[in-house]
Each structure stands twice: as C-alpha cells, then as structure tokens.
Amino acid sequence: IKKLAVLTSGGDAPGMNVAIRAVVRTAIYHGIEVVGVMEGYAGMIRNDFRPMKSRDVSDIISKGGTILKTARCEEFRTKEGRAIAYENAKAQGIDALVVIGGDGSFQGAKLFSEEFDIPTVGIPGTIDNDLFGTDSTIGYDTALNTVVSAVDKIRDTATSHKRVFFVEVMGRDAGFLALRSGIGSGAEAILIPEVQTPYDKLKQFLNDKTKGHKSSSIVIVAEGAEGMKEGGVFKLAERVNEDYPELDIRVSVLGHMQRGGAPSAFDRVLASQLGEAAVVALMDDQQSVMVGIQNNKISHVPFNQAIKNKKNVNLDLLKLAEILSI
C-alpha cells in the first residue's frame, strides 16, 4: 500500500479519534501516506480528502466525537454514488481504505470493496456494541460509564423523593448498553429487546419492590425494548401509573449525552489496538474484514458476518439484576 484513506461513518462514538490517531500513526510508521476523508462516505463523493500527518492527530486521544466528522450517507447506498466515490479516491492515488463505524457503515464498505479494487478494512465504532466478532466496540465502554454515572445521579433524587424512575437508554435494536448499565447502576429492572418482558411481569416486579419498601426504584429501558415503538417509555410509565396511582413515577431519557465525552481508558486502549490492527491487516493483503478483539486476541471477521451474525447478550445478567435488587 502506498496511500491509505481513513473515514468515520454513522453515529459517532467516543474513541473514534483514538482510532484515527492509531491508523494515521501506524501507517506513517510503515511509510504509508494517509489522507482523512471528511464526513464519511459523503466526503468521498464530494471529493473532500485531507492529507494527514502525525501532528494532525496530536492531542485528540482524550476528545470525544470525531475530528473527521461523520454522516449517514444515502448516496453511497447507490451504485452510482459508490462509483463517484471510487473515481475520486482513485484520482487521489488512494489504494486502501479504513472505515471506522457500525453495521450500516460496514454494509457500504462491503459493497464498495466487492465492486472496486480498493481493499477496505473496518474498525467497529459504536456505543451499541451490536457487532458480531468483537467482544466490545469502540465507544461502548465509555457510554456504559456515562449511563452509570447519570443513573447514580438519578438515584440520589429518586431516593430522596421515594420515586420510581424509568430511564431510557440507547442501543438501537440491541440491549447491551441497557443490560450492563443496569447491573452497574443497581437497577431494579432492565427491559431489553432480546427478551420479552410482558407487562404483567413488570407489574408483578413493581409490586414486589413496593411491598419490600424500597425507597427508590430504577427501571432501565432499552430504546429498542418491546413496545417502545408504540409510544415509548413515557407511554409505559403512564400505563404503570394508571395501575399503581400510589407510585410517584418519573421518566428520564438520557439521549445523545450517551454518545459524547472523553473516551474511557478501556476504549482508548481498544481503539489504539484496532487502529494498528486495521493498517497491519491491509498490509497483509486482507480486505472486506472488520478487525476486532475476542478473548484478548485480534480477530479478522468478514464484513458479512460482522453485520449479519447475531451477537448475543449475556442473559444471565438479567437474573443477576433480579437477585441483587431484592
């Protein structure tokens, strides 16, 4: 490889900057030129490439977001859009591509690398942790810590007022963030998309807790949990309130604060390792793969598997939450 391009795509995640830094510096270390693409695939189509030197990634290891900006690009979903991106990249002399993003970004990367002769490697960056083939995605650990510290604060006020809080947590269709943050914050119940929690069960659970005179209850609700599409967490809280008018219920939707902030030490190390691994993979003639870490070892997972295979949440944690919140 002589000249490599790196971009961030889809929803941003804390630690993306660390991955960019690692890609840029590993490439330079091996004598490869690097360009950054602004705003993901949109920048490839718009011809927005910027040369990246080692000093261009100074002082970004602790910064959330992505210095390259990011976008979800509709045009890249079309064959015509990808062809324009390819022509622009070729004209720049780019002969390899690193895509930092989630499953939507890898779908684009997969098609692009099948259609054209620019080998592409992906680095998993999303707070959702919903990519098969890596134990953790970049940003997930930071988001977990953000949620836990937010819920700690909610707990203070919940206890003071003896309230029940429904806290909505991100994660798209997956419950990773909700499940682990629920354990980490001592939640009384956790609703995730992977498990149907019939309303009766939730009622029964709330009943137990109130009988047990807990001074506060936190119910973590994943945004993708069953029934959330029909009215969301507010509707759920309303329904519970109708059945238990004696409960003082509040709702808190954590929202995009979960995507920001300085990356945790764990995410910084992960992103550094994966950034290096992506460049090394390209130098070893790998393509159409996502680099990940499984059991402390770098893995190379075909895009197809990373996107299509289902990564399972650890359902034992649900039982654990039940045991530990008596």
Ligand code: F6P
């Ligand atoms: O994929 C990351 C994520 O934050 C999801 O958890 C959430 O569903 C979605 O992105 C929100 O997207 P947007 O930034 O477009 O509101």
